Amino acid sequence: MCTHWLPLLAAALVLAGCRGADGPGAAAPPQPSRSRPGSDLVVATSARVGSVDPVRASTFGATQLLSALGDPLYRLGDDGSVQPALAADVPRVSSDGLTVTIPLRRDVLFHDGTRFDADAMVFSLERFLAIGTLSYLLDERIEAVRASGSHELELRLRRPTTVLPQLLSTINLTPVSPKAYRDHSDRALSDRFVGTGPYRLSFFSDQQQRLEPFERYWGERPRNAGIVLVSLGNSTALFGAMGSGEVDVLLSTGLHEDHQQALERRAEQGDLREGQGPALEIGYITLHTQQPPFRDPALRQALAHSLDRQLISERVSQGLRSPLRDLVPPAVSGTTRQIWPAYSPDTARKLFRQAGYCDGTVLELPLTFRSNIPSDRLMVLTWQAQLARDLGDCIVLQPNGMESTTVYRQLGEGAFAAVMLDWRGAVRDPEAYLFPLLSCSEAEGEHCLRGESALSGSFWTAPGLQEELLRSEALAGAERLALLQRIEERTAAAAPYLPLWLVTPRAWAQPGLATPRFDGNGRLLLQDLQRLP
Amino acid sequence: MSRRRALARYLAARLALVPVMLWLIASLVFLLLRVAPGDPVDAVLGTRAPEATRAALRSQLGLDQPLPQQYGQFLVDLLRGDLGESLNSQEPVGRIIGQSLPASMELGLTALLLAALLGLAVGFSGIARPEGKLDLSGRLYGIGTYALPPFWAAMVVQLIFAVWLGWLPVGGRFPPTLLPPQGSGFYLLDSLQSGLRSGQWQQLGGTIRHLLLPAGTLALLLSGIFTNALRLNLRRALGSDYVEAARSRGLGEARVVLRHALPNALLPVLTITGITVASLIGGALLIEVTYSWPGIAARLQEAIAQRDYPLVQGIVVVVAALVVLVTVVVDLLVALLDPRIRF
Numbered sequence: 071m072c073t074h075w076l077p078l079l080a081a082a083l084v085l086a087g088c089r090g091a092d093g094p095g096a097a098a099p100p101q102p103s104r105s106r107p108g109s110d111l112v113v114a115t116s117a118r119v120g121s122v123d124p125v126r127a128s129t130f131g132a133t134q135l136l137s138a139l140g141d142p143l144y145r146l147g148d149d150g151s152v153q154p155a156l157a158a159d160v161p162r163v164s165s166d167g168l169t170v171t172i173p174l175r176r177d178v179l180f181h182d183g184t185r186f187d188a189d190a191m192v193f194s195l196e197r198f199l200a201i202g203t204l205s206y207l208l209d210e211r212i213e214a215v216r217a218s219g220s221h222e223l224e225l226r227l228r229r230p231t232t233v234l235p236q237l238l239s240t241i242n243l244t245p246v247s248p249k250a251y252r253d254h255s256d257r258a259l260s261d262r263f264v265g266t267g268p269y270r271l272s273f274f275s276d277q278q279q280r281l282e283p284f285e286r287y288w289g290e291r292p293r294n295a296g297i298v299l300v301s302l303g304n305s306t307a308l309f310g311a312m313g314s315g316e317v318d319v320l321l322s323t324g325l326h327e328d329h330q331q332a333l334e335r336r337a338e339q340g341d342l343r344e345g346q347g348p349a350l351e352i353g354y355i356t357l358h359t360q361q362p363p364f365r366d367p368a369l370r371q372a373l374a375h376s377l378d379r380q381l382i383s384e385r386v387s388q389g390l391r392s393p394l395r396d397l398v399p400p401a402v403s404g405t406t407r408q409i410w411p412a413y414s415p416d417t418a419r420k421l422f423r424q425a426g427y428c429d430g431t432v433l434e435l436p437l438t439f440r441s442n443i444p445s446d447r448l449m450v451l452t453w454q455a456q457l458a459r460d461l462g463d464c465i466v467l468q469p470n471g472m473e474s475t476t477v478y479r480q481l482g483e484g485a486f487a488a489v490m491l492d493w494r495g496a497v498r499d500p501e502a503y504l505f506p507l508l509s510c511s512e513a514e515g516e517h518c519l520r521g522e523s524a525l526s527g528s529f530w531t532a533p534g535l536q537e538e539l540l541r542s543e544a545l546a547g548a549e550r551l552a553l554l555q556r557i558e559e560r561t562a563a564a565a566p567y568l569p570l571w572l573v574t575p576r577a578w579a580q581p582g583l584a585t586p587r588f589d590g591n592g593r594l595l596l597q598d599l600q601r602l603p
Numbered sequence: 604m605s606r607r608r609a610l611a612r613y614l615a616a617r618l619a620l621v622p623v624m625l626w627l628i629a630s631l632v633f634l635l636l637r638v639a640p641g642d643p644v645d646a647v648l649g650t651r652a653p654e655a656t657r658a659a660l661r662s663q664l665g666l667d668q669p670l671p672q673q674y675g676q677f678l679v680d681l682l683r684g685d686l687g688e689s690l691n692s693q694e695p696v697g698r699i700i701g702q703s704l705p706a707s708m709e710l711g712l713t714a715l716l717l718a719a720l721l722g723l724a725v726g727f728s729g730i731a732r733p734e735g736k737l738d739l740s741g742r743l744y745g746i747g748t749y750a751l752p753p754f755w756a757a758m759v760v761q762l763i764f765a766v767w768l769g770w771l772p773v774g775g776r777f778p779p780t781l782l783p784p785q786g787s788g789f790y791l792l793d794s795l796q797s798g799l800r801s802g803q804w805q806q807l808g809g810t811i812r813h814l815l816l817p818a819g820t821l822a823l824l825l826s827g828i829f830t831n832a833l834r835l836n837l838r839r840a841l842g843s844d845y846v847e848a849a850r851s852r853g854l855g856e857a858r859v860v861l862r863h864a865l866p867n868a869l870l871p872v873l874t875i876t877g878i879t880v881a882s883l884i885g886g887a888l889l890i891e892v893t894y895s896w897p898g899i900a901a902r903l904q905e906a907i908a909q910r911d912y913p914l915v916q917g918i919v920v921v922v923a924a925l926v927v928l929v930t931v932v933v934d935l936l937v938a939l940l941d942p943r944i945r946f
Contacts (some may be wrong), residue, residue, distance in 0.1 A: 120692045121693070126691070126693065205656065206648075206652050257693055301773060302774045303891075303892050306762070307761065307773045310766035311774070313766055314768075314773060481641055560675070579817065
């Protein structure tokens with residue numbers, strides 16, 4: 071009789087025998103700390119990395135990886151302050167503001183042992199300008215680069231700009247070894263990376279990357295023995311892997327709100343350690359201002375007053391996404407100004423009435439959302455219910471889900487009366503939030519025909535607005551910030567966009583590890599992760 | 604005409620159709636991708652790049668050429684065996700497929716083997732007492748597992764065995780703390796080979812542990828097909844004249860079932876196996892997505908989302924070619940094994 075149980079027993083022994091190679095140690099419900107002392111730390115995200123080449127890296131996963139493998143010229147502190155990294159000092163700007171000289175560090179080696187110098191920086195910048203997918207970020211500002219000394223870089227600008235250090239903190243501009251990339255000066259090298267960062271890449275696949283500390287790194291050495299970045303395809307898998315102890319650190323990107331909430335609760339109970347980065351991503355609604363019904367500014371204002379951000383934030387994200395009434399995130403502007411109208415159903419009703427609605431006439435508003443983004447769907451459904459409760463006799467929301475690729479494609483064609491989107495500035499500066507939404511190169515009155523405003527789907531501009539935006543580029547300091555604030559106030563008054571919420575990057579570590587920290591660009595500092603004694 | 608010559612003619616006719624089918628599939632994919640909304644330039648540059656940058660990339664990718672010219676170039680490259688480069692990573696499409704396809708095939712073949720063993724065992728178990736409890740359970744099992752929604756089943760299995768019990772990994776194909784074995788891309792074989800060479804078996808253990816949940820789930824979902832197919836065909840075979848004749852000759856029931864009824868009942872199962880293999884070559888998307896399995900289906904889904912034209916086209920053409928090949932091989936096997944088949 072007992073022979074019937076032999077296969078089962080054998081299977082159990084195989085399972086038991088195999089365990090311990092990489093997995094959790096007990097069959098009991100997940101226990102908080104099962105990290106492997108002395109071994110690499112496993113960091114999980116949902117992001118797959120298609121290419122590790124700085125000229126191709128544009129996704130969150132790729133730039134997160136690059137930030138540990140390479141160094142930018144300047145680094146942003148978590149308060150947004152600019153600190154030299156590969157640059158030896160702050161940039162020197164000529165009197166006409168068009169020539170910038172940057173002294174470079176002399177003690178830096180690439181991972182292949184070759185020396186970093188101005189020629190290597192010129193090679194990398196020119197390569198990025200030639201084949202970089204995001205080269206337009208640099209191309210519209212920088213006319214030419216050259217080595218003015220063995221360790222001195224000279225940039226010739228197209229127009230004066232005050233955000234150059236922030237721009238040069240972009241990790242895509244990290245230098246690569248000219249020797250290693252000799253055969254790839256005009257094409258991407260997707261599965262290898264030879265840079266100057268604290269880690270070198272020892273294994274790469276789109277789902278897993280292994281990082282080993284670079285022994286000859288010029289700066290502070292990593293506080294761990296190495297990092298393994300893994301990508302798990304869905305939120306449940308990520309959450310489960312953290313719970314079972316398969317991963318040491320989990321990033322919030324790609325995690326559903328309820329999973330984030332559960333992790334936050336565990337952190338509050340001391341079962342996990344939670345770190346937060348600067349909130350640089352905004353969620354907002356774009357209104358097409360050149361088509362009925364939103365050609366009428368009063369109606370846009372009515373909609374702005376009807377938005378109960380607090381309720382939506384609570385229902386959609388249980389408060390994880392902070393309500394936002396500015397276009398520029400507080401982490402960027404340094405202050406919470408709240409210049410968009412606050413929630414006021416009475417004011418909204420008054421404005422709807424002025425526009426001819428409410429008394430027997432109901433505005434049917436199609437609101438497009440990206441169907442592949444769960445929080446968008448929840449937001450739209452919540453707002454629909456909130457409007458039905460507060461202003462059901464004035465407005466009815468008609469949700470219209472669409473795959474994000476199609477939304478982006480049709481946005482600039484004016485296909486949507488109202489659409490839910492998000493944005494994260496390329497650099498940590500107000501300009502990076504205002505220019506991409508407001509800049510307009512050709513306009514008729516308040517109708518933007520060509521430019522960023524049209525591409526963003528609002529088609530809104532105002533007399534003199536573009537001139538003010540351009541003037542801000544030539545200013546610096548408080549005067550520039552004051553002008554950008556006035557521009558934001560004009561935008562709030564016209565309400566072509568309705569800011570909704572802020573997305574804060576989070577990371578959770580097992581309790582045996584130090585609390586995760588982020589840099590000023592919202593990326594996890596992998597080199598800071600460490601096991602506690 | 605002799606049977607052998609007829610078989611050769613049949614095979615030649617089937618093989619001659621292969622290029623035509625592949626051309627049709629490749630053309631359809633080419634056309635559908637161009638008709639679908641979305642632009643690969645957007646996927647690479649984002650929507651905010653200046654028009655000049657967009658135009659330069661469009662020209663570099665050959666997307667500024669008239670559609671017939673793009674189509675002609677696509678066919679010429681295909682005939683040369685050049686599947687092009689991924690728009691996003693600039694890696695050769697052939698290499699990307701070479702990395703993803705073994706993962707899907709390993710998962711699919713393991714699942715198929717487990718499904719066949721499990722399904723056939725369940726299907727066979729009730730044959731002694733038709734309409735008995737065991738037979739009824741087998742029928743319910745067959746219908747139940749076939750009807751399970753794959754995504755839901757995968758999530759539940761993942762939740763129980765990986766998250767709650769912590770017995771097996773949540774996802775991925777290999778333990779992150781180990782280096783994957785080098786070789787054919789079939790980790791089971793590669794890690795077995797490596798283990799035999801070095802005497803270290805962590806890689807094999809890790810591979811098996813990561814394979815168990817996705818393959819087990821897929822096997823569970825597929826096994827019902829085998830159960831039902833065997834049950835029905837075996838019952839039909841047991842009621843046939845040649846089985847009655849065998850019984851009347853005084854042969855034992857076990858011999859009647861195993862030597863006479865079973866081989867005939869397994870012929871339709873072979874066809875079903877062929878169809879299942881063909882569908883699994885393209886990957887089991889929902890299983891791959893749930894278990895973060897880096898297979899060809901997950902890769903295809905990603906490529907479609909990114910409008911990576913060369914990668915989508917390459918994957919579809921290669922998978923279609925394999926499916927056609929498997930179908931031809933299965934047809935041939937059935938023709939060889941079943942003397943009733945005429946060509």
